[in-house]
Amino acid sequence: MDINVLKRNIGLNEHGGSWTFRVWAPQAKRVAIELEKSGERIYLEAEGRGYWGTETTAIVEGDRYRIVLDDDRRLPDPAALAQPEGVHGPSMAVRLGGYDWEDTGWKNPDLKDYIIYELHTGTFSDAGDFEGIASKLDYLAELGITAIELMPVAAFPGKRNWGYDGVFPFAVQWNYGGADGLRRLVECCHEKGLAVILDVVYNHLGPEGNCLSEFGPYFTEKYRTPWGNAINFDDRDCYGVRDYFIENVLMWFRDFHIDALRLDAVHAIKDFSAVHILQAIRQHTDLLMEQTGRRHYLIAECDLNDPRYIEDTRRNGLGMDAQWTDEFHHALRVTAGEERRGYYADFSGIAHLAKSYRDAYVYTGQFSEERGQYFGRPLADHEGQQFVVFSQNHDQVGNRMMGERTGTLVSFEMQKLLAAAVLFSPYLPMLFMGEEWGETNPFQYFIDHEDAELVELVRKGRKEEFAAMHAAGEAPDPKAEQTFLQCKLNWSLPVTGRHERMLAYYRHLIALRKQNQVLRAGERTALRCFTFDAQHCLMLERRMTGSNELVLCLMNFSGQPQQLALPDHVISPTKIVDSADPEWLGPGSVSGQLQPESFIAYSAFYA
Known part of the structure; x- marks a missing residue:
């Protein structure tokens, strides 16, 4: 472990008036920095193992520059901190160390206390930038959110993108506000008591503007991914590639004060090294925390149902603190009436939802028809704080052909039931902006x-994807600006009619979760779940080790009133929320029964 975790060791960095530059280009014979304003070239010296470096006073902050390889290839800096003219333009010199942080008193909350709000910078506000997010932080704090999750902000082609086509992992998208804009946002979040999770992509880079292959063997033909050749984490000369992504992790934590990273689709990372790249990231993150005293979390998106990803590295796990749990979403949506097609075909509804409450994973070794294999393995003692659950997210909404949100797909009553199913689970709840x-x-x-051929390939790919899901109709044009504009949140809605009541209901549920010690505890292994298949109902019993307190949650996913008797061991039940209450514009409560598509929770004691 030879990376100095307390400073950035690659790219262009300012130190007391002079600038150091370091780049990995193992196949180059000559490497230089070329300044745009003068055309001057500053040649680098070979440092060994393919690294080149120099120190110069010829650069000032804001200068545009390119890297010249072998005197004929002029390229942006692969570790650039800013690409103000886009992914095809020159890089810009940025002082990372020049920011005067005022969040020294900030303490990252315990992971079990995260209530996450996923948002896309471009569509969250009218402004579509970091300042637009900052203007809504009071609203998020009042809602009860404790952590925002930003979809990827690494520089991507053009001005609108989900972020997963980023090609400069160190550069913050310019029209969002750049590096300083992101740091100001993080500081504002910490001032309001909000942690910041950043979505990062280490399984692929976007196709347009991706110049990493010009510098070295960043990709390998050894494996294929849905995006082409895999990033080279274990093939010949992979050391510089591994350093590059470890440096990226450390930069977000150290220089941007990001509290947690959400690592996109880690199942698509191919690595058979003795030390997997995720383990290396964990080790370097731990060393950084030890030396700075700040706490950071690593949250993986993974659909392999393999506990090794969240197992401690001392037990040969990959060391992630938590993971997204798509199977909870799939089981919940099928229970709520989602048609069983595509990846929903594997989920039976109420029985699988109960299994996800108990086991986090639905598939723990049984045969999956959709995958055509026996899939997953059981968890051991992993508790709720290691799993992020949701009733919708950017993927599950945006990968529908028309991008319909839950607010247009299910009834008002079912929306309330879905919210409670997530927020009263033993897991980390996540909301998707506007839900x-x-x-x-x-x-x-x-x-x-900008590449017209690539745009056509994207259009074609989307059509084929929806055909596989048996979706009828024509998908919106992903390139059209109107497609992007109609995705912006309508901030006039939460102050009107049913939308205002839905917002008040969410606030109430979040407050209950934060105030009730049983709900806060997140103990999956102390939970019991009962299904009533004929009534299409579920009863969730939340408990906490060492206490006889419990919370009993009754969920009716059917369209008819249902009666469920409370278990004999439940004494002194006190209703704490009823989604059918007129306060939430429900049809009204009826003693002894659950209204259609409704949720009731009781605080009680175990006899």
């Missing part, structure tokens, strides 16, 4: 690529 008021604008897939 708390029942946003009706879609969230569709959009791009702003």
Whole structure:
């Protein structure tokens, strides 16, 4: 472990008036920095193992520059901190160390206390930038959110993108506000008591503007991924590639004060090294925390149902603190009436939802028809704080052909039931921007690529994807600006009618979760779940080790009133929320029964 975790060791960095530059280009014979304003070239010296470096006073902050390889290839800096003219333009010199942080008193909350709000910078506000997010932080704090999750902000082609087509992992998207804009946002979040999770992509880079292959063997033909050749984490000369992504992790934590990273689709990372790249990231993160005293979390998106990803590295796990749990979403949506097609085909509804409450994973070794294999393995003692659950997210909304949100797909009553199913689970709850008021604008897939051939390939790919899901009709054009604009949140909705009541209901549920010690504890292994298949109902019993307190949650996913008797061991039940209450514009409560598509929770004691 030879990376100095307390400073950035690659790219262009300012130190007391002079600038150091370091780049990995193992196949180059000569390497230089070329300044745009003068055309001057500053040649680098070979440092060994393919690294080149120099120190110079010829650069000032804001200068545009390119890297010249072998005197004929002029390229942006692969570790650039800013690409103000886009992914095809020159890089810009940025002082990372020049920011005067004022969040020294900030303490990252315990992971079990995270209530996450996922948002897309471009569509969250009218402004579509970091300042637009900052203007809504008071609203998020009042809602009860404790952590925002930003979809990827690494520089991507054009001005609108989900972020997963980023090609400069160190550069913050310029029209969002750049590096300083992101740091100001993080500081504002910490001032309001909000942690910041950043979505990062280490399984692929976007196709347009991706110049990493010009510098070295960043990709390998050894494996294929849905995006082409895999990033080279274990093939010949992979050391510089591994350093590059470890440096990226450390930069977000150290220089941007990001509290947690959400690592996109880690199942698509191919690595058979003795020390997997995720383990290396964990080790370097731990060393950084030890030396700075700040706490950071690593949250993986993974659909392999393999506990090794969240197992401690001392037990040969990959060391992630938590993971997204798509199977909870799939089981919940099928229970709520989602048609069983595509990846929903594997889920039976109420029985699988109960299994996800108990086991986090639905598939723990049984045969999956959709995958055509026996899939997954059981968890051991992993508790709720290691799993992030949701009733919708950017993928599950945006990968519908028309990008319909839950607010337009299910009834008002079912929306309330879905919210409670997530927020009263033993897991880390995540909301997708706008769901708390029942946003009706879609969230569709959009791009702003300049390459016309690539745009056509994206259009074709989307059509084929929806054909596989048996979706009828024509998908919106992902390149059209109107597709992007109609995805912006409608901030006039949460102050009107049913939307205002839905928002108040979400606030109430979040407050209950934060105030009730049983709900806060997140103990999956102390939970019991009972299903009533004929009534299409579920009863969730939340408990806490060492206490006879419990919370009993009754869920009716059917369209008819149902009667469920409370278990004999439950004494002194006190109703704490009823989604059918007129306060939430429900049909009204009826003693001894659950109204259609409703949720009731009781605080009680174990006899």
